[in-house]
Amino acid sequence: MNDNLMDKIVSLCKRRGFIYPGSEIYGGLTGTWDYGPLGALLKRNIKEEWWKYTVQLRSDVVGVDAAIMMNPTVWEKSGHLAAFTDPLVECKKCHQRFRADKQDEIKEHEKGHKEKIEWTTPQKFNLLVKAYLGIIEDEQSEIFLRGEITQGAFVNFENVVSSTRVKIPFGIAQIGKAFRNEITPGNFTFRSREFEQMELEYFIKPEEGEGNKWFEYWKEQRMSWYASLGIKKEKLRFRKHRDDERAHYARMAEDIEYEAPFGWSEFEGIHNRGDWDLSRHNLSYIDDEGKKFTPWVIETSGGIDRALLFFLIDAYQEEEKRVVLKLHPKLAPYKVAVFPLLANKENLVKEAKAIYEGLKKDMMIAWDDRGNIGKRYFSQDEIGTPFCITVDFQSLEDKTVTVRDRDTAKQERVEIRKLREYFEEKLK
Ligand code: GAP
DSSP states (O other), X not given: OHHHHHHHHHHXXXXXXXXXXXXXXXXXXXXXXXXXXXXXXXXXXXXXXHHIIXXXXXXXXXXXXXXXXXXXXXXXXXTHHHHOEEEEEEBTTTOOEEETTOHHHHHHHHHHSSSOOOBOOOEEEEOOEEEEEOSSGGGOEEEEEOSSTTHHHHTTHHHHHHHSOOOSSEEEEEEEEEEOOOSSOBTTTTBOSEEEEEEEEEEEOGGGTSSSHHHHHHHHHHHHHHHHTTOOGGGEEEEEOOGGGSOTTOSEEEEEEEEETTEEEEEEEEEEEETHHHHHTTOOEEOTTOOEEOOEEEEXXXXXXXXXXXXHHHHEEEOSSOEEEOOOXXXXXXXXXXXXXXXTOHHHHHHHXXXXXXXXXXXXXXXXXXXXXXHHHHHHHTTTOSEEEEEOHHHHHHSEEEEEETTTOOEEEEEGGGHHHHHHHHTO
């Protein structure tokens, strides 16, 4: 049943233009995905909502957008060169490689072999992706694509403090791509080699670091954000990391998990990074009293691709006659679709086009004049469009249209001149 749901999501994503396999026409590239027209819109909406919640609505957080390529010393200092590793094992029979800490994947592989198989002893495998920079081949320098976007916030700590008015406690937020040479990419976009993160590094006084105050505060903030965008509460939970699974930089770590069709899975990590990063980069802070100290960091680190996948899974519903994506209106790729009742009636098309062109200035609008109205509704339901407008013959007489609600399938007549304020209210 659950595999079936994943198959349906993957197929919907391809068919309707949410997500395609990366470089598909050349056989793909494992662990990479391309977002189609609808996926790009959904992704953008997730990022906008996160930025609004994390930066715009707060006075203690500023944003940065740091370079993906960084001086390799960053990765030495951050500890990633030494410790950003996963334990790798190889099946001695077919030489396929797996993560030793993913026992369920290992067991699944063992089932595929008729006889008992042996594994190599686990080896540390560094996840940083290498790249080469420079214009003379022999003199190119080896760099690493960032394995977490985080370091871009830390290396700019002093720049941000000296160029803005922030005072501790304050946060630096960032959205951007990260790259990991994952041993086993899989579960669609869930574990990819190129993905996007949305992160907050929140700097606090060291004496407030040991206690749980800020850690608990940010856990709740992040959980509320997912819930406010409609994720079912019973599908969300916190999971504390065991000592043996915490990242090298973390004193404390908890994940927000989602119950995906492939089991409870990490949505986002909340970490107490202590003074690990700033002290490794030799950075400190001087407060208003002239006291110098190394701040501690509480981090919230979410994956945008994972959020997008889980928002889709959570919104997917099959009803008697239709498949409907009950996406939160703020996330829906198109907010409204406009239809002329009949495609061959010039005056209907003209009126509908005028509405389409007018609303387009405020939001993403879809246009459809193919097939019958019922089919057009179902087509928009499947991509999560919250409202459909139909221009019919009555519209030409009384300047009203029908507005049909995705979730209830109910229709009401609304005056054309009031459409803008109607949607402003409904799409809040
Ligand atoms: N700066 C901390 C950090 O990067 P992480 O737990 O390694 O922490 C944070 O990653 C989030 O990034 C994860 O919770 C997940 O949402 C996303 N993420 C990590 N690896 C990913 C991958 N291979 N594919 C997709 N998303 C990934």
